[in-house]
Amino acid sequence: MNCMDFRRITLTGYDDHDDGFSQHRSGCRACAQFYEETQRFNGRLEQSTRVRTPDDLKSRILLHQSMRLEKSYRRMRNVQYTLVATVLLAVGLVIGLLHDNNRMNLQEAVINYVATGGTLESIGPDTKAGDIQSLLTEFGMSMSGELSPVLHAERCQIRNKKSLLVQVEGRHGPVMLLFMPADPVSEPIAIEAAYFSGLIAPCPKGSVAIIGKKGEDLKALQKTVAESVEWF
Amino acid sequence: MWNRESRFTVLVNAYTDDLYRYAVWLCRDPAVAEDLVQETFTRAWKALDSLRDEKAAKGWLITTLRRENARRFERPRFEYSQGDPDDYADSVEFYDTSTDAFVLRRALMQIDESYREPLLLQVLAGYTCKEIASELGVSQSAVLSRIFRARQKLRDILDDNQECIEVKQI
Secondary structure (H helix, E strand, C coil): CCHHHHHHHHHHCCCCCCHHHHHHHHHCHHHHHHHHHHHHHHHHHHHHCCECCCCCHHHHHHHHHHHHHHHHHHHHHHHHHHHHHHHHHHHHHHHHHHCHHHHCCHHHHHHHHHHHCCCCCCCCCCCCHHHHHHHHHHCCEEECHHHCCEEEEEEEEECCEEEEEEEEECCCCEEEEEEECCCCCCCCEEEECCCEEEEEEECCCCEEEEEEECCCCHHHHHHHHHHHEEEC | CCCHHHHHHHHHHHHHHHHHHHHHHHHCCHHHHHHHHHHHHHHHHHCHHHCCCHHHHHHHHHHHHHHHHHHHCCCCCCCCCCCCHHHHHHHCCECCCCHHHHHHHHHHHHCCHHHHHHHHHHHCCCCCHHHHHHHHCCCHHHHHHHHHHHHHHHHHHHHHHHHHHHHHHC
16 A cells, blocks of 8 residues: 555545555554544544534424324324224114114004004905915914904014014904014003004013904903914 | 334434534534424434334434435525524534634535535544445545545645734734
């Protein structure tokens, strides 16, 4: 290594020195002196350019960052809460819609059914005896005695549950018997509406609503149903 | 394994002083330097996962700071002073308050920025020529030449100053 290379490295290489550099430094007094001067100058330069960092700069940076973090956590939490609330609301709405009819009490559901869908006018006899029998069997029962003849029978939905409508002849016109196997009651419930009256009575499988025109002897009908329907 | 917050706190504690010092010399305004350091750490936080090697942290932060400094000139709504050397010296709190250091700082301010910056990267950040070349996007020979000239100019200015002082003393 010659003097020019040595001085170039001294000025520009900082601490990037190899063996050749060290050998030249110990062999050349002028270059060694140049090296010492340069090192002193570097030291002066380094010392002179030192500035005092504002005392609170680090804390401000950390505080600023923690506030940003807190803000983003809060935003994230809000999004999560909103999502949870939305999901809960949606689930609530769906459950509400699905079970709207279920929430209606049994008494209201029967009145609603009779007032809107059922009829106390005679609609039979248009159901074949065989069909009636198979429907009764489907619901696990058979009828005999005083309730015959059955004028009409069909499946229906009360509170979204499968039920059976059977129409028989009463004293004042057709009487509707609504067998509701999925809706048991513990004691008879009276039903009063403008044009009809009835009761919901317990039976071995769920309950049965007996609906007739005003003046129909519902107690007697309840007794007849209990005697004439055989459950299996 | 450290979490992000711990890593960040370590970086802030380890490199704030170096970054602030470099920023002060880069922008010549202590208030702007503080903003630059804060903004640098904000960006560092966002990109913290990309820092794989902690040893490279200082270089990474300095690169970020230089980019932030360049970015402030892209924002036309602010006017930044280029810093009169005297005002600058008054507003920055230097450790070394000797006349010698004052003269040296003034001399450093007088040399052209294209020469000063490689020298500052070498002296303040401890970068090698190769690292400076990569940071500034120039060749290593250009870095060598600039550092060499920066030192020469500094010496010239300081020699002139010395002569003036000696003449005054006579």
